[in-house]
Amino acid sequence: MKLNKATRFALFSVLELANNPEHHLSATDIANKFDISSHHLLKVLHSLVRARLVGSVRGAGGGYRFIGNPKRITLLDIVEIFEDIRLPPVEAEAADDTEIGNALSQIMHEIDEITIATLNSISVETFLKTMHFYQDDLPKSTN
Amino acid sequence: MNYHNLKIEKLQKTVESMSAKAINNFLIRDAVTNDISEIVKLDAQNTGLEKNEYWKAAFDRFGNGNGGFFLVAESDQHFCGYILGEIRAWEFGSPPCGWVFAIGVHNDAREMGIGSKLFKSICQHFQQVGIEKVRTMLARSDHLNMSFFRSQGMRGGPFIQLEINVSE
Numbered sequence: 001m002k003l004n005k006a007t008r009f010a011l012f013s014v015l016e017l018a019n020n021p022e023h024h025l026s027a028t029d030i031a032n033k034f035d036i037s038s039h040h041l042l043k044v045l046h047s048l049v050r051a052r053l054v055g056s057v058r059g060a061g062g063g064y065r066f067i068g069n070p071k072r073i074t075l076l077d078i079v080e081i082f083e084d085i086r087l088p089p090v091e092a093e094a095a096d097d098t099e100i101g102n103a104l105s106q107i108m109h110e111i112d113e114i115t116i117a118t119l120n121s122i123s124v125e126t127f128l129k130t131m132h133f134y135q136d137d138l139p140k141s142t143n
Numbered sequence: 144m145n146y147h148n149l150k151i152e153k154l155q156k157t158v159e160s161m162s163a164k165a166i167n168n169f170l171i172r173d174a175v176t177n178d179i180s181e182i183v184k185l186d187a188q189n190t191g192l193e194k195n196e197y198w199k200a201a202f203d204r205f206g207n208g209n210g211g212f213f214l215v216a217e218s219d220q221h222f223c224g225y226i227l228g229e230i231r232a233w234e235f236g237s238p239p240c241g242w243v244f245a246i247g248v249h250n251d252a253r254e255m256g257i258g259s260k261l262f263k264s265i266c267q268h269f270q271q272v273g274i275e276k277v278r279t280m281l282a283r284s285d286h287l288n289m290s291f292f293r294s295q296g297m298r299g300g301p302f303i304q305l306e307i308n309v310s311e
Contacts, residue, residue, distance in 0.1 A: 122293050133298065
């Protein structure tokens, strides 16, 4: 599954902020850490503020912090602010009335269901608590 | 007093007892025959199905260290949860691994670390007999257990569950 850029930036932001609950982080702090565009990130953070997952404080010492419930907010909750990956009600698409089209559509549906169940089963707290298990699987640098 | 009222009364006693002890103080031990009725009730509460024969057979097969690990959690001598698993080997090339196929924690005793302790205990049992991987299988729609096992560090493994209607 490929998430769009805004969704990835939102996940980076929420998880980084939730991992530093005592600190306010600026958009630049987050952008620098993940090597992403701070201009684009600001728009994403604005959406997260509107969704009440992130709070912002202006001025010196200000910045953003996670204000959601880390035990309850799941990766799916964050993803869904930026893209609709919920399974649509079953409605016919082109060629679904053919045997091949119908079978292909159901296989894609099966994959979507697994994706949604996985994202919905991982809370922010679980992610932060278990992310070290993935350490061995870091992609090797090509440099 | 009907079964429902009996259940409520028992639950209230359990919860009162747990609250009084702030619930840090629970014990994980091997299941014994007397636990079966509590396991049946808790499973019925969680799944809506009362499966007396299944649990008796499961205890005969996996209890008392026979072929598996059947553990329960108790607090102040009150039953509050169970976990059940066995070792499976060489299914489609899978080296011996631990399989957890049932876990239940009393509704009012959740989020107190009991499920985590049950899971850690059964993992230790598996580890003691040389098992390195523990697996489970659950419904995609079972958000409660999916979230629980994820919170324990479990993740998607290299095997996938498939099924067919044999009438097709």
